[in-house]
Amino acid sequence: MDTETKLDITILGCGTSTGVPVVGCDCAVCTSEDMRNQRTRSSLMLEWNGHVVLVDTGPDLRAQCLREGVKRVDAVVYTHTHADHVHGIDDLRPFNAAEGADIDIYGSWHTVRRLERTFAYAFKRSDAEGFCPRLEAHSVDGAFDLFGLRIVPVELEHGRGSVLGYRFGAFAYLTDCSHIPAAAAVKLRNLEVLIIDGLRFKPHMSHLTIDAAIEAGRDLGAKRLILTHLSHDVDYPRHNHRLPAGVEFAYDGLHLSLDIALKEPSAPPM
Numbered sequence: 001m002d003t004e005t006k007l008d009i010t011i012l013g014c015g016t017s018t019g020v021p022v023v024g025c026d027c028a029v030c031t032s033e034d035m036r037n038q039r040t041r042s043s044l045m046l047e048w049n050g051h052v053v054l055v056d057t058g059p060d061l062r063a064q065c066l067r068e069g070v071k072r073v074d075a076v077v078y079t080h081t082h083a084d085h086v087h088g089i090d091d092l093r094p095f096n097a098a099e100g101a102d103i104d105i106y107g108s109w110h111t112v113r114r115l116e117r118t119f120a121y122a123f124k125r126s127d128a129e130g131f132c133p134r135l136e137a138h139s140v141d142g143a144f145d146l147f148g149l150r151i152v153p154v155e156l157e158h159g160r161g162s163v164l165g166y167r168f169g170a171f172a173y174l175t176d177c178s179h180i181p182a183a184a185a186v187k188l189r190n191l192e193v194l195i196i197d198g199l200r201f202k203p204h205m206s207h208l209t210i211d212a213a214i215e216a217g218r219d220l221g222a223k224r225l226i227l228t229h230l231s232h233d234v235d236y237p238r239h240n241h242r243l244p245a246g247v248e249f250a251y252d253g254l255h256l257s258l259d260i261a262l263k264e265p266s267a268p269p270m
């Protein structure tokens with residue numbers, strides 16, 4: 001029997017790989033005092049049924065967790081292995097200590113293998129010296145259940161590479177994508193909220209432009225569209241009100257809540 005509960009979504013960061021302000025840049029956005037123009041690297045926190053799950057662990061993870069008062073992390077779902085999405089992995093250590101347990105991480109086979117190679121010390125108990133993260137890797141190949149919630153990975157194009165987007169009930173998070181293939185689009189119908197890559201106005205080979213992201217959201221029929229992974233070309237107070245109805249730019253700390261149906265909470269898959 002399904003149980004109704006809330007999915008709480010917090011944008012930990014909505015910046016592109018450099019973050020905004022960009023180091024050394026004096027443009028109007030980088031020198032803006034509007035907090036919505038100050039973007040840490042892209043990452044998301046999801047909470048349901050007492051569990052906390054992150055999507056990615058970017059280099060600003062520590063500051064993001066302090067800002068949001070994060071007390072626990074039960075699992076991390078990875079989109080891909082670009083540095084701006086993984087290099088805060090060591091900042092998971094306090095959550096290992098708080099729970100006294102390993103943290104389960106999920107991603108494509110390719111992502112998980114690469115994380116195991118790059119951060120081998122976090123996965124091999126016997127080699128570990130000092131204060132290391134303790135992670136347990138699970139590669140996903142299709143939908144899986146986590147703490148009672150069905151999670152649907154969707155494969156997206158990201159320049160010449162690929163990335164996983166994820167659907168959680170009527171919500172989906174598609175960061176770092178340049179194209180949504182038809183096989184992914186069929187899994188992204190009837191969304192209440194879609195957070196999608198909308199890097200900047202000008203074209204980029206690995207990311208959707210703002211216009212292309214809005215068009216993709218419309219094609220999918222998402223009711224509320226939030227653009228993320230934003231560069232310093234986006235000036236929130238100047239540009240946000242010019243977006244079409246139902247479309248908005250993300251900002252760090254943006255919080256929303258959705259109703260979801262949980263199956264009986266089950267153990268994470270091996």
Ligand SMILES: [Zn+2]
Pocket residue numbers: 016017042082084085176229
């Ligand atoms: Zn990125």
Ligand SMILES: [Zn+2]
Pocket residue numbers: 021022025026027028029030232
């Ligand atoms: Zn700038």
Ligand SMILES: [Zn+2]
Pocket residue numbers: 080082158176
């Ligand atoms: Zn990327």
